[in-house]
Amino acid sequence: MAEDRENAEAIISEVHKKISDAFDVFDHERNKTVDVREIGTIIRSLGCFPTEGELQEFITEIEEEEATGYIRFERFLPTMTKLLMERKFRPIPEDLLLQAFEVLDQEKKGHLGTEELTKYMTQDGEPFTQEEMEEMLSAAADPDKNVIFYKDFVSMLTVDDK
């Protein structure tokens, strides 16, 4: 029993350290605060896949009563720990992702045109900004044929995940 508790404590301690490391990267003034606009990057880098909406909810929960534009670590840590321990926002399985692309690929060609993908990504769901779209295209698009072979794209980016 005691051993279990020890293990649990050790695990939580590790989680805290991970969160702290990620937070520190954006804590430019070394005063345990980060700009609220960086919260998304921090959460995602810790392995979560929130939607923009879920992100906004999270932020509202941990913001100060009078929004300062900054998030303090004391408020971030407990909420983030809970997120990780509860394994909310799990990673997206590769096959689910492929299915999503296939839904967009109505003609079942096996690929999407750049204009096609751009339309979906910038008009549907939680639209990409132009910058996000350009970056995705530069990574995904086959430069000669101007199409995205999404199966390859998904495999390529999934390999990068550890």
Place this chain on the structure above:
Amino acid sequence: MRAAILIQRWYRQYVSRMEMRRRHTWNIFQSIEYAGEQDQVKLYNFLGYLMDNFTPSSSERNLISHIFRENEVCRDPEWERYFCYKNIDVPAVYSGPRLIFPITIDQAAGLVEAFKNKQQLHSRYVLQLLLETWKLLRMLPNINRISTCHSKEITICGDLHGQLEDLLLIFYKNGMPSLDTPYVFNGDFVDRGKDSIEILLILFAFMLVYPGDVHLNRGNHEDHIINLRYGFTREVLGKYKLHGKRILKLLQKIFSWLPLATVIDQKVLIVHGGLSDMTDLAVISRVDRHRVSWRYDAGRWPLPMLVTASHNSSSAPLSPLNSNPVPRTALTPPMMNGNRQVSHLSEILDLLWSDPMDQDGCIANEVRGCGCYWGPDMTEKFLNKHNLQLIIRSHECKQEGYEFCHNRKVLTLFSASNYYEVGSNRGAYIRLGPDLVPYFIQYQASDMTRELTLRQSVGRTERSALKALREQLFAHKTDLLSAFQEFDKENTGMISLNNWATAVGNVLHLDLPWRTLRSQLVTTTLHDMLDYQDWFQELAIKEPSHVDQTVLDTLYRHRSTLETIFRIVDTDNSGLISFEDFRQTWKLLSAFLKMEITDEAISDLVVSIDTNKDGSIDIDEFMEAFRLVDRSSAPPSTASARIQCSSLSPKSSGSDRSLPSGKVGFAEGCLPCCC
């Protein structure tokens, strides 16, 4: 649409992870780089201490005294004789540029063309050009004051660090210096890159042609002591085997005569590093800048020395604000404080070494070991005091080539693209017109036809950083082993990953997120436990050798310092030192590191490395012998070599990447007619 949201969620997460990885990679490079700079400062302090504390006849003193003989009292005619180029013959077979003085714009442009075609300027012309440069610089004030009158836009460039491709790219995009295209170059022209001398020759040539339109500020790397470690000395000696020593001596003088800052329209200050609470331009204008030179800090020495990063706590953060900040008051001895009344050394060093920070105040720059960190309040005070509106400085590499801080009152400008690795960062230059609003041009010198995607550039830079980090880990093997064994009292050979991270953090003193990096540095684990002996095997291959393990580890870890001491000891710059001198070098190093090395261990080492059996040790061959094999997924283009300590491999041709703390390329052998 659910499908769209899913894809967007997924992709945004991917981008965030890449961003985090990029920042970690940046941290790795930067912390290793600054730790190296700090080490160099400490080394110099140490040698100075020795100078003062050894009897005049001591052999150690003899070895190093010459680097402290600064501008020796010597009359001009003697210098003229020493630097005389007139009896240097240029063979008919030499196909490089032949300069006729006074130099013209065609000749300057011709130099650019020649260097673009990988030609080398003959040492006769090098010396002549440098002599003319020296004459010109002696007439310049400490602070250049220039103006954007006549609607001239001034172009400002930051650090170039020997990267000729970047300078060529700037000239290509912006035009070469001319009456209509004035330039300010903000220091750090040399070190790390492989074409430092060519950059200097180009800049000096244009300055001679257009002295009113080409302005150079001194950087912290325009310093012969720094050059010993960071590659410029080696580059010159490699390219100019006969006359390299004279060229270096003349450059030493030229560096000391470089102006310290430039002011545009009395409103914009351009300086390489930055400020401190003591900076006063009126005082700066009056100093004898060429007489000011490094003196070690008697007040600070001796203090307990650690050979890695800062030493306030066991896991010393590299951030300026430690839990016990080092304020610059009269009570605490400041970091690098020369005898202020006499020489204003520290104020000048502040100009060349300081970095901005986000907090208010001014504290010692412990990360670099020199200069200070200054805050937005200091900027405000300084600008008001001198009626200025903007400070443009360099000294720090920035991802986009430039970055504002301090409410856009301080601008960092960095012109060496791909500084850490291909794809790591862009370079930038500025054009400034009479409205004094900076206009930025960014670029990235690359021989790839397509720009790297985010993923590719992060991946590549990351691999490089991890390799550097693995080298650091391997270099600390002995200490790491002890640290691991502390956690493994039962000697099982296994350690938990958590304890691994703690141990590594304590030993390496690099402020990095070890837990996050762990998955990339430790690849085989069993139930979250690591077999650490196996892990060391993963890091490197070593030939068994009769030389003591500790000695090898030390040699490897402090290669850079060792090489620096070598070059100091090698007074005739021949690249060879005697056994006896090598023994003394080793003793110096072990004193510096506070390590005990037996004479026997040194003898073993000496015998094993003298392959020529001629009683002398070739510095380059010696350094070549200690390199690391990277077994984990190194791209095929990465050079690798085995560690061999019982015999030396023949000198390899071509370039190699040296230490994480310095980017040095071996010269490809100097053309026989250019020496």
